[in-house]
Amino acid sequence: MARMRRRDFLNLTAMAAGGAFLTARVAFGNVSGRKARLVVVIMRGALDGLAAVPPYADSDYAGLRREVALRAAGAPGGALPLNGFFGLHPSLAFMQQCYAARELTVFHAVASPYRDRSHFDGQDVLESGSTRAHASQTGWLNRALAQIPDRRSGELGVALGQNVPLLMRGPAGVTSWSPSKMPALDEDTLARITDLYAGDKLLSARLADALQADAIAAEDAARSPPSTMVATADTKMEAPAANLKAPLPQAYNARYAEITHAAAGFLRQDDGPKVAVFDTTGWDTHANEGGAEGQLAGRLGALDTGLATLKQELGPAWTDTAVLLVTEFGRTAAVNGTRGTDHGTGAAAFLLGGAVAGGRVVADWPGLSSRALYQGRDLAPTLDLRCVFKGVLEEHLGVPARALDASVFPDSAAAKPLRGLIRS
Amino acid sequence: MLDPSTSAIAANRFGLGARPGDLAAIGADGHDWLRAQLKGAPPVLAGAELRSSTEILAQGLKLRREFQEAKKSEARASSDAGATQKGDLEKVGQYLKPIYVSEVIARFQEATATERPFVERVTQFWANHFAVSIDKQFLAGLAGSFEREAIRPRVLGSFSELLLAVESHPAMLLYLDNHLSVGPNSLAAQRGERRQAQRRIGINENLAREIMELHTLGVGGGYTQTDVTAFAEVLTGWSIGDDRGRFAGGVPGQFMFRSELHEPGAQGVLNTRYADTGIGQGIAVLRDLARQQATARFIATKLVRHFVADDPPAAVVGRVAGAFTASEGDLPTVYRALFEASESWLQPLSKFKTPSDYIVSAYRGLSLPVEAGKGPLLPFELLGQRTWAPGSPAGWPDRGADWDGASALIKRIEWADAVGARVGSRRDAAQLAPQLLGANLSDATRTAVARAASAAQALTLLVASPEFMRR
Numbered sequence A: 001m002a003r004m005r006r007r008d009f010l011n012l013t014a015m016a017a018g019g020a021f022l023t024a025r026v027a028f029g030n031v032s033g034r035k036a037r038l039v040v041v042i043m044r045g046a047l048d049g050l051a052a053v054p055p056y057a058d059s060d061y062a063g064l065r066r067e068v069a070l071r072a073a074g075a076p077g078g079a080l081p082l083n084g085f086f087g088l089h090p091s092l093a094f095m096q097q098c099y100a101a102r103e104l105t106v107f108h109a110v111a112s113p114y115r116d117r118s119h120f121d122g123q124d125v126l127e128s129g130s131t132r133a134h135a136s137q138t139g140w141l142n143r144a145l146a147q148i149p150d151r152r153s154g155e156l157g158v159a160l161g162q163n164v165p166l167l168m169r170g171p172a173g174v175t176s177w178s179p180s181k182m183p184a185l186d187e188d189t190l191a192r193i194t195d196l197y198a199g200d201k202l203l204s205a206r207l208a209d210a211l212q213a214d215a216i217a218a219e220d221a222a223r224s225p226p227s228t229m230v231a232t233a234d235t236k237m238e239a240p241a242a243n244l245k246a247p248l249p250q251a252y253n254a255r256y257a258e259i260t261h262a263a264a265g266f267l268r269q270d271d272g273p274k275v276a277v278f279d280t281t282g283w284d285t286h287a288n289e290g291g292a293e294g295q296l297a298g299r300l301g302a303l304d305t306g307l308a309t310l311k312q313e314l315g316p317a318w319t320d321t322a323v324l325l326v327t328e329f330g331r332t333a334a335v336n337g338t339r340g341t342d343h344g345t346g347a348a349a350f351l352l353g354g355a356v357a358g359g360r361v362v363a364d365w366p367g368l369s370s371r372a373l374y375q376g377r378d379l380a381p382t383l384d385l386r387c388v389f390k391g392v393l394e395e396h397l398g399v400p401a402r403a404l405d406a407s408v409f410p411d412s413a414a415a416k417p418l419r420g421l422i423r424s
Numbered sequence B: 001m002l003d004p005s006t007s008a009i010a011a012n013r014f015g016l017g018a019r020p021g022d023l024a025a026i027g028a029d030g031h032d033w034l035r036a037q038l039k040g041a042p043p044v045l046a047g048a049e050l051r052s053s054t055e056i057l058a059q060g061l062k063l064r065r066e067f068q069e070a071k072k073s074e075a076r077a078s079s080d081a082g083a084t085q086k087g088d089l090e091k092v093g094q095y096l097k098p099i100y101v102s103e104v105i106a107r108f109q110e111a112t113a114t115e116r117p118f119v120e121r122v123t124q125f126w127a128n129h130f131a132v133s134i135d136k137q138f139l140a141g142l143a144g145s146f147e148r149e150a151i152r153p154r155v156l157g158s159f160s161e162l163l164l165a166v167e168s169h170p171a172m173l174l175y176l177d178n179h180l181s182v183g184p185n186s187l188a189a190q191r192g193e194r195r196q197a198q199r200r201i202g203i204n205e206n207l208a209r210e211i212m213e214l215h216t217l218g219v220g221g222g223y224t225q226t227d228v229t230a231f232a233e234v235l236t237g238w239s240i241g242d243d244r245g246r247f248a249g250g251v252p253g254q255f256m257f258r259s260e261l262h263e264p265g266a267q268g269v270l271n272t273r274y275a276d277t278g279i280g281q282g283i284a285v286l287r288d289l290a291r292q293q294a295t296a297r298f299i300a301t302k303l304v305r306h307f308v309a310d311d312p313p314a315a316v317v318g319r320v321a322g323a324f325t326a327s328e329g330d331l332p333t334v335y336r337a338l339f340e341a342s343e344s345w346l347q348p349l350s351k352f353k354t355p356s357d358y359i360v361s362a363y364r365g366l367s368l369p370v371e372a373g374k375g376p377l378l379p380f381e382l383l384g385q386r387t388w389a390p391g392s393p394a395g396w397p398d399r400g401a402d403w404d405g406a407s408a409l410i411k412r413i414e415w416a417d418a419v420g421a422r423v424g425s426r427r428d429a430a431q432l433a434p435q436l437l438g439a440n441l442s443d444a445t446r447t448a449v450a451r452a453a454s455a456a457q458a459l460t461l462l463v464a465s466p467e468f469m470r471r
Helices: A009-018 A061-068 A093-100 A119-128 A140-145 A187-196 A201-223 A249-268 A295-320 A385-397 A401-408 B006-014 B022-026 B030-037 B053-077 B081-113 B117-129 B139-154 B159-167 B170-175 B187-195 B206-215 B225-234 B279-291 B293-307 B314-326 B331-340 B355-365 B375-382 B406-426 B429-440 B443-450 B455-463
Strands: A037-043 A104-111 A157-160 A174-177 A275-280 A321-327 A347-352 A360-362 B238-240 B255-257 B267-269 B272-274
Touching (some): A037 A119, A037 A249, A037 A295, A037 A385, A093 A104, A093 A347, A104 A385, A140 A275, A140 A385, A140 A401, A174 B406, A187 A201, A187 B406, A187 B443, A187 B455, A201 A249, A201 B406, A249 A295, A321 A385, A347 A385, A385 A401, B006 B030, B006 B117, B006 B429, B022 B429, B030 B117, B030 B331, B053 B139, B053 B170, B081 B139, B081 B355, B117 B139, B117 B331, B139 B170, B159 B206, B159 B279, B159 B331, B170 B238, B206 B279, B225 B267, B225 B279, B267 B279, B272 B279, B279 B293, B293 B314, B314 B331, B355 B406, B375 B406, B406 B455, B429 B443, B429 B455
Parallel strands (some): A037 A275, A104 A360, A157 A275
Antiparallel strands (some): A104 A347, A321 A347, B238 B255, B267 B272
16 A cells, blocks of 8 residues: 555645645545546557457458458457457457447547658647647647636646656646655655745646645545555556566556556546546557467457456446547558558547447448558548547537637547437 | 856756766866867777677577477477466566666766766767667667667767668667568568468568658658658668578678568669669668758757757757758767857756756766666666666657656655765765856755755755756
8 A cells, every 4th residue: 555655644644734835735525526537548559450459250351461360259269249340359358348338439440630650740649639740739638628617626637657648738737646666755855845946837836736646646545555456566657577578468467457546546536637648558569469369469458457457446436437548540451571560540449438328339441452441551541530539528528519629629620529429 | 258057058958967076177168078078989888797789689589499499398298388488488588687787787877977978968869869668579688789889889970870880780670670571572472472371471661661750851751651661672681690490590699681581673762763782772771861851950850959948949950950961960060060059058957857867967966876786777767767768769758848747756856855865964965056056056946955954855955956857
């Protein structure tokens, strides 16, 4: 339990009682009843949508994918069943349960407005919500939060990690949080540093945010000690263990367990942040991607386990939660010369949670014939990801439609919100 | 009359942070101090524990093969192959880990001790520009030797020589998957298709794309998917020697051009036709990429962002790019254009330090020893910048917003607190503050340090101060 927090609860209480700088920021007890929660998971590196959600019944699929093709649902080691045409990768058992429980919607052949193949520009467009790269220093999720009518005193969003990704940067108050291995600061030193930063707008705001996030995390840890994280003390928040041939699924498991535990801790609280964001990496599978087993299978399995942890730890709050998993673009339809896939276009995305009206695959499937492929090589995109984002922001978080077309996603009037994604 | 903050800017922005006495030694003109550092060959890192990448990789390949063979025989003999596989994988990891530790320590020691901190800063800049990341197999063992062999000796040479050395180094070929990329009409492909119809033989375009996007032209630098594919075919055959396996031949662990993997025929890249001269085809494309206007502009923008401001002033970028083009990528000329631009000295403290900069500058400022063992690696992990682990070929980001998160800030403060506690009364923060920060020392920090409750707290306040967070 000590790992979860930066300073122990008693110490925190004493500080809050003694230091005006903290009491002003820790506003518990402002319970506002049910609240919608949103988790956004950025899958950096371009997840292979044709492996995560194989269209095994497409007659061109097996020929393109050759030795990494997944077999049909029902076959040994085959895909997990969705709707008879698409399946889920066999590592995604929890997600398949969600689908069966009508709590998962899968989107296929999706893309942001970005049409080139740079990870970094692709991620920039995905996160900024602009139509081209480097057009904005703020992210669409932050701008959406700035439009939510019921602004409370606390921060609306939290990034699980030391820094805030572009998606969450902007005018609305957000913070970042990650567990610390270092000893707590004493009250006096912290007070002096707070004074020292008084003349520095950026650092004083960041310090205040950090202390608030800490207070929430400490409060949560006092109420519910972590249950699944006992063995992770040496691997936390670092990149999963390097050096080994297949990435050690255990390292990814430990990291995701820790992040999802922390995310749940923030979101469970009625007066805590509504939105949590975290990054996942390792999806850039240029070589030895694997099929039902192997590199990608291990990473998908770790993520799936992390999502299951998130549900478990959210408890009743899962009912009000939607989790959105997105990546910057897809990968080539055909396997390459090194048993992997190169940068592509059309991708898959996922929306799951108790708040989701799920149990379906949303795809205007373009097919995989050579004529149907985008530039003769990639799954052609047929659905603008912004339609999904807008639908979730409007129905789930109550962001006004007017703002969605103007400030949240500039120049996006043509991308209409996809409605009916959230349970009414 | 030069601004009195010149020496502080020279030491902290262009160097790696002032040590006690540095500002006085730099004197009134930081330019001379920087110019002097460009003279002579770049420092090399030496030490019995620093081995060549060839040696490291050859042994790593051998270990992996032993593990794969053991796995096969285990699988035949036992039903519990999974446990063996994990144990043997850990063995490869155990082999690489101490190599990584020695390399990080050597780099860290150089950064804290060097008398030519500008050269070390540009070394780290180029290592990040040509980033590899230890989360890929073997790179934990190769990232350090890659930097020592391909980058360090060439940071005061020409960009095209640096580029060639980097792209032909086994670390980069492994990292971006080129070593097994096979030309679709190569000899190996023809042999393979007869043998194994199921398996697709072909190129992997990862290296070709990232050379254009990240190493030379930059995204939007005028290349197309067709250029990427053609360049990937040009680069087929740029591989690594091995004494066994599918492509046996060459010196194990060393760069080799495998003509049997190379796609035959001429290729068109960026509207230029390149005849098939084997390895020469790739060298010719790389040399031309190094000469492109887009490359000059891209490199200049990154350098100015690194040294001057997150939003690089256009005038400085223009001058640095001009120097790059006019000198055909002579790096000392490029650096001089950068630090001779008056704009580079105008805004004090415009850059928020990366965690690595922050740690190194604290070690230099407080004269902390970089001891052997894993201890010195910890701060980089705690503060979120494990050495050579950017996680992507784009390298670590270089803007304040990428590093100034709330949680990141509190970790710096906690680390500053731990450093203060460790050093305690062995350093006098009030005396150090003007020596490290010069004209950038604020009244608020000076007062806070003077009024601190203990020597340890005074050091913490100095290292956590707003001006020590920036350069």
